[in-house]
Amino acid sequence: MFANRLVNIMLVILVTVTLIGVIALVVITQFLQPTSADGEPTIDEVIELNVETEEITTNLLSNDIIRSKFVIQLDAQTGKDEFEKRDYQIENIIIQELSDRKASDFNGSSGILDLEEHLKRRFNEVMQSGEVVDVYMRERVIQ
Known part of the structure; x- marks a missing residue:
């Protein structure tokens, strides 16, 4: 290739080091990224593990009527089933x-949050193969 053997060896070493650097960069950026299993689940995974109740109408202690819906987030597919x-x-x-x-x-958010926590605790008492992660009140109409 070149007349000087030292230049040939130097070019081979330089190309080799550059290739190793590029390969290392690709491995670090593509394969060593944290997956969603290591951190928080993605929104698609959360939606997949949600169960929405049908509209529930019942009397309150104050003789008012409430119509409500809830969305319950579970931790795994077996729990959802x-x-x-x-x-x-x-x-x-x-x-x-x-x-x-x-x-x-x-009337305030503290009452709703308290209800959601009570429901979560009560749901987890009856669950055997899964766990309720969160309870969200989706709708409420008080008459």
Whole structure:
């Protein structure tokens, strides 16, 4: 290639070091990135593990009527499957919790957050193969 053998060796070493650097950069940026399993789940994974209740209408302790819907987020597909099979128990728990509250309990966000935490705890008491991660009140109409 070149007349000087030293220049040939130097070019081969330079190309080799450059290739190693490029390969290392590709490995670090593509393969060593944290996956969603290591961190927080993506929104698509969260939506896939959600269960939405049907509209529930019941009386409150203050003789008002509430119509509500909830979205329950579970930790795994097996938990979601079990939760869907326990729909009658879940609706019963929701009705019990709502029946023990007054309309004034829903005036601020603290009352709603308290209800969501109580429901989460009660749901986890009946679950065997999964866990409820969060409960969200999707709709509420008090009359």
